[in-house]
Each structure stands twice: as structure tokens, then as C-alpha cells.
Amino acid sequence: MSPTFLPMLGHTRGNRSAATCHFKCGNACAKDVCNTSTNNYFRDIADTALSRRALLGLGGVAAAAVAIGVDVAQAPEAAADFGGFGQGGGKLRFTAIAPVERTVDEVTVPAGYTWEPIIRWGDPLFRKTPDFDIENQTARAQAGQFGYNNDYLNILADKGSTRSGVLVANHEYTNEDLMFDPAWMDDDHVDEARRIAMAAHGLSVVELRRKKAGTKWEYVRGGARNRRITATTVFAVDGPAAGSDLLKTKDDPTGKKVLGTLNNCAGGTTPWGTVLSGEENFNQYFQGTATGSPEDSRYGISAGPTERGWELTDPRFSAQNAGYENEVNRFGWIIEVDPQDPSSTPVKHTALGRFKHEGANVRVAADGRVVSYSGDDERFDYVYKFISRDKYKPGNKKHNMTLLSAGDLYVAQFSGDSPASEIDGSGTLPADGAFDGTGTWLPLVVDGESKVAGMSVEEVLVYTRLAADKAGATKMDRPEDVEPHPTTGKLYIALTNNTDRGKANKKAGADEANPRAGTTSATSNRDGHVIELTETGNDATALTFGWNILLLCGDPKAPASKLYFSGYPAEKVSPIACPDNLAFDSKGNLWISTDGQPGTIGYCDALHKVTLEGPDRGRVEQFLAVPAGAETCGPVIHDRDDSVFVAVQHPGDGGTYAEPTSLFPDYVAGRNRVRRGQAYAPRPSVVQVFSSRANSGAGRSRGARATTADAS
Ligand code: FEO
Ligand code: CA
Ligand code: CA
Numbered sequence: 001m002s003p004t005f006l007p008m009l010g011h012t013r014g015n016r017s018a019a020t021c022h023f024k025c026g027n028a029c030a031k032d033v034c035n036t037s038t039n040n041y042f043r044d045i046a047d048t049a050l051s052r053r054a055l056l057g058l059g060g061v062a063a064a065a066v067a068i069g070v071d072v073a074q075a076p077e078a079a080a081d082f083g084g085f086g087q088g089g090g091k092l093r094f095t096a097i098a099p100v101e102r103t104v105d106e107v108t109v110p111a112g113y114t115w116e117p118i119i120r121w122g123d124p125l126f127r128k129t130p131d132f133d134i135e136n137q138t139a140r141a142q143a144g145q146f147g148y149n150n151d152y153l154n155i156l157a158d159k160g161s162t163r164s165g166v167l168v169a170n171h172e173y174t175n176e177d178l179m180f181d182p183a184w185m186d187d188d189h190v191d192e193a194r195r196i197a198m199a200a201h202g203l204s205v206v207e208l209r210r211k212k213a214g215t216k217w218e219y220v221r222g223g224a225r226n227r228r229i230t231a232t233t234v235f236a237v238d239g240p241a242a243g244s245d246l247l248k249t250k251d252d253p254t255g256k257k258v259l260g261t262l263n264n265c266a267g268g269t270t271p272w273g274t275v276l277s278g279e280e281n282f283n284q285y286f287q288g289t290a291t292g293s294p295e296d297s298r299y300g301i302s303a304g305p306t307e308r309g310w311e312l313t314d315p316r317f318s319a320q321n322a323g324y325e326n327e328v329n330r331f332g333w334i335i336e337v338d339p340q341d342p343s344s345t346p347v348k349h350t351a352l353g354r355f356k357h358e359g360a361n362v363r364v365a366a367d368g369r370v371v372s373y374s375g376d377d378e379r380f381d382y383v384y385k386f387i388s389r390d391k392y393k394p395g396n397k398k399h400n401m402t403l404l405s406a407g408d409l410y411v412a413q414f415s416g417d418s419p420a421s422e423i424d425g426s427g428t429l430p431a432d433g434a435f436d437g438t439g440t441w442l443p444l445v446v447d448g449e450s451k452v453a454g455m456s457v458e459e460v461l462v463y464t465r466l467a468a469d470k471a472g473a474t475k476m477d478r479p480e481d482v483e484p485h486p487t488t489g490k491l492y493i494a495l496t497n498n499t500d501r502g503k504a505n506k507k508a509g510a511d512e513a514n515p516r517a518g519t520t521s522a523t524s525n526r527d528g529h530v531i532e533l534t535e536t537g538n539d540a541t542a543l544t545f546g547w548n549i550l551l552l553c554g555d556p557k558a559p560a561s562k563l564y565f566s567g568y569p570a571e572k573v574s575p576i577a578c579p580d581n582l583a584f585d586s587k588g589n590l591w592i593s594t595d596g597q598p599g600t601i602g603y604c605d606a607l608h609k610v611t612l613e614g615p616d617r618g619r620v621e622q623f624l625a626v627p628a629g630a631e632t633c634g635p636v637i638h639d640r641d642d643s644v645f646v647a648v649q650h651p652g653d654g655g656t657y658a659e660p661t662s663l664f665p666d667y668v669a670g671r672n673r674v675r676r677g678q679a680y681a682p683r684p685s686v687v688q689v690f691s692s693r694a695n696s697g698a699g700r701s702r703g704a705r706a707t708t709a710d711a712s
Helices: 018-025 042-046 052-056 063-067 190-200 294-299 457-462 464-471
Strands: 113-120 150-157 164-171 202-209 227-229 234-238 257-259 264-269 275-279 334-337 347-349 361-364 369-375 379-381 383-391 407-416 436-446 479-484 491-495 529-535 544-552 579-584 590-594 606-610 620-625 631-638 643-649 685-691
Touching: 113 164, 113 202, 150 275, 150 685, 164 264, 264 479, 294 464, 361 479, 369 479, 369 491, 407 464, 436 457, 436 464, 457 464, 491 579, 579 631, 590 631, 606 631, 620 643
Parallel strands: 150 264, 150 631, 234 347, 479 579
Antiparallel strands: 113 685, 150 164, 150 643, 164 202, 202 227, 234 257, 264 275, 275 334, 334 347, 361 369, 369 383, 383 407, 407 436, 436 544, 479 491, 491 529, 529 544, 579 590, 590 606, 606 620, 631 643, 643 685
């Protein structure tokens, strides 16, 4: 394997380590912006915007009614098709922790709570799978072990049980610098190293058990539903582009059968109990054609060799190998997995379009159709919505698993209601006191027909970014999770950051939905923001919406630009930056995990609770911090169980195999790499935070830990 090349070393875009940039998204920020389209952007359409209140049908006193309209979203946990999340009676009361300095290699939790890993990279899922041994790893072993860099997470209790369930986690990417001894990665072993990395991608499904509600879950080695999905698992392709010539390769002349899933980032659990997962920065795994194409450029696919070099081990990873020109088109989709049936074939849904899907989340509309929302996580890319053709049938999983196979695809266009002259890029509120306005879902495919001139349905679905450019979508600041609220139906959109907005050659300046822009840290959108969107009439199938900015993130004690917390006093909130994954508790509070706080506001990444209703609306309270180098992913909030779950991704990024900068979660000292199943290495892990009162004797506390300094 070629030596690691870190082009972002010393000049990451203010939010993450060079290693994270390199391995996670193929240095996307180091490269030119993919979206060079000149589609109408915000200001061109602002003048034609309808009044937000008129569009929402709101009179002076009607606003509250929207929040409790008949079309109430179905929280996955509340749906009838699978179990709830325990009856422990807890309320998850906590006092916000102080932000944690970015070098602290520790999970920090509030007083009264403790934490334990449930499962770690390398833990065996099956009885015959070898125990983790970082010095003697094989692709065969890894394919039966928990994968690397867990991201999306859900903990699904079995229906009617408080003591059994399943854990589902994505494995977004691999960090070869931390996984492998460089001395071993010679010509004799490089193919095996690549196959280990392929096996460490994908998803895991693992059975859980515990003694009683409110206590710690343990994973079940050899559980009947345990499953690994990797970069070589067989997937079926469905929807309008299945069988398209654009998806055919010499290994698959049907265009309906794909091996593997890649760079699975966030996801969602459907009301029928399946898991959706987004194939995000898939482009970095593929070598494009030598000549390139507008499609390759728009998706960031390069003609040069890839940095992981998978094309040297498996020819399908290069479009320059005859017969594999279309292999890259078979990635970038939303996949659906049934975690209850380990023999089921997972599906790639072409009806939802192809882009760098962060994830997807489903809401059931009042008329029974289902709506899936998805963000395309790249600077200046878009927010999408899919409306199913057919209707949800409670309890009929077989039918419901066809809902994402046929329907209409739209992309969001946002308009502001304040004069453009008041949106100056600094983040200063306009005279009407809010960044807000209306919007339209622009049609891409409706009733089986393309709504984009010059593009067929298949082309719209395979090259969705180009179709959305033509439609005139609004360029956003990296849309990550897009989550419907389980009771109000409002949509929350995490826009993680974009320090390129406003730069002279980037074609998009500040607009009311992305109001911070500039080339200096004082004006750029370094710290991200969160949008709250209300579909017209609170109807999930509506084609217009209202929106407002909920948070302009940052550190109130050292603001780099203007901050906003929906009117809540900034001096009373926890600092927050780079919002990424979203979740809700049973009371309807929003929880936000972050990806990038160390590089912007200087603190370890975190999980924050945000109050949405009442006088404390906009109050941000930090619940936990993850260890040095890590990002907080997949938050799952079981407040009735006094439990919170997070996927701790890329702990110790920036360190090396020989010199790790994190020893989370085992904290084993010394360079004997493995001791009783624990390792002298950081291991991405799923962590449960739970009440120490209900679990006496369990959990980890600070102190008495090995540190990386102990190794010498
Ligand atoms: Fe994989 Fe958009 O974060
Ligand atoms: Ca306004
Ligand atoms: Ca993410």
C-alpha cells in the first residue's frame, strides 16, 4: 500500500484532523467545489417568494395548531411494528457538563452517570469468529467481527421485551494508519490489508440482552440475528433505475445485483422496523475514466489512482478497466436492511436518487404515503425529499419494504423573507428578527416521468446532482442529518459548516438560509447551523414549506461570528459547533451530536440537548464529550431508561499504529498490543451512558487509566 499522503496536513478547513479528511471523505475540502452549477440561487428567487405565513396558512393565532396537526410523524420507536425502548421510568435529568479540552482522551459524562462500551471494533459476532488480535488480523476474521468507525446507530428493543433487542451500526470508513502495522504492509500483505479494510466497512447487526430495564446492554456473541454486511455483500437494486444500462457491468449484465455498500454514514429506522443507511463519500473508492466527464466532476470522481488502492486488488474499482465503467454508478444510494432477518438481501433504492447521502429518515403522511428526507453532504449541495406512490400498512412489513421502490423525488429551494441587503454574510439578524422564509420542493421525477429537461428518469436518478442543478435547488452549507420530529412533524436539518461560502470563485454568497459567509474565521460558517422546516399545513406530502434558523452555532465565550439560539441568552448555552447527527427524546427535545468541535471551538466533540418548546427554546446543554480525535455519532436517546448511546467514531485520528494518540476504550498500556481481548490501540466503539445509581458497580470512571504516555 502506498504510504499515507495527507494533503490536508497543516491546513484542514478548521474542523478535523488531516487523517480524518484523508480517510473519511477523500480530502473533499482540499479539492475544488463539485457544484460549479450556475443554477438560480437564493437571491434570484427571493423576490418571488410568497409570504411565509400566508404559505403556511397561518393566521395570527394559528401557529400552534400547525405543531399538533393531524399529520403527526411516526417516531420509529413509537411505531407499532416493533418494540419500544424500555419502561425504566427514568427521566435523564442531568446538569450540563463543561466543554472538554480537545486533548482529553476520555468519555466525559454528567454527574450520576457512567459509561461502558457495548461493542468495539474487532469484537467477534459469531461463535467461530476469532477474538480480536490486531497483530494477526485477517479479512476472514474481520468479516465476522464488528467493523471500523461506527457511525449510524440504533438500539431496537424487541417488541414486548425490556431485556432483548438488536443493535444496528454503520461502519463508515477505515483508517489504515491506525489499523495496521506499517512494517507488515509490504507487497506480500497489501492485498490482504485491502480486503481487511473492505470487510471493516458496511454494517453490523448484533443481538443485545440485559438483566432488566435501566441497566447496561451486552451484545450476544452468536446471536441468531447477528450479521455483518461488508463491501462484498450481495445487494439487490430496485426502483426505476434498476436494470438501467447505466448500472450494468461485466460482472452484472442485469444491472440489478451489486456487491457491497461503502462509506455508510448516517441513516434512519423506518416505521416498519428496517434500517436505512446512506452511501456517502463513495467517490473516493473509485478511479474514474482517464478522460473524465461532467458526471465524474460533479461527484468528485478523479482519474488518478485512489489512495486506498482497492482497484489494484479488485479491478471493479477502476472505470479504466474494461467492463467496469459503470461500477461507480452502483454506489451513492440509500440502502435498506431488515435487521430481524439475517438471510434477507439488502436493497439499494434508486427511486431516492444518487448523491452523497448522509442518511435518510421517513415520516408517514396523513394519507398513508411515506416521505423520506435526505441531505447531500457536500459544500453547496442540496436537501431532497421522496414521496412514496403507495401507502403504509401498519404491521405489514413485506408490503412496507416496497414503499421506497416507487414514488416522486424532489429537491429543496429556499427563499428568504428579508431584503437581500439585510443578509450581509456576518450572521447579523435582519430587521424582522429572524432568518426565515418559505420554500418549494422542486420536482425531479413525478408519476414515473422526468421533470428535468434533457434527462431521462434513469439519468435523473443516477446523476441526481446534475438534475437538481438544472431544477434550481438551493446550495446549502453541507446538509447532514435531516430528521422529522416524532410528534410535531417539523423537520430539523443539520448544516455542519461551509467555510467556502462567499469566496469569490465559489458562485454562492450568503443567503437567508445560509447567512454566514466569508473568507475569514470572523465571518465564515465555520461552526454550522440548524434549520427548522415546517411543511405547509404540516402535510408531509406538501410541495411548499416554511423555515427558520433554529441555531447559528459557535462558542458564545469566543464567538468567531454572530451566533443565534432562537432568542435564548447566548451566555447561558453550552458551546456547540459542527452539528451532524440529530435525535429526539420522548419529551420532544432535540439532541445534536457534533463532528468538528476540536478544530473550531477547541473542544472535544460532544452530544448536546436542545430544548425546542417553551421559554427555554434554544437552550443548549452539553451531555457528554467523546475522547481525543473522535467524532460523536449515532446518538440514541432512551430517556425513559436513563440511557444514552453514542457511536464513538475515529478516536485517536491523527495518531499512528506505533504512536496512538488515544487508547479509548480499553486504555491498555504498553506496546504488547493485545491483553485479554483488549488492545493498545484506539477502537471505535458503541458506548452506553447510563445511570450509575441503577447500575452499582458497573461502568467506567475517570482516573487509574493508561495514557499514551504510559507506553514509553
Ligand atoms: Fe459522514 Fe456527512 O458525515
Ligand atoms: Ca427574515
Ligand atoms: Ca455524519
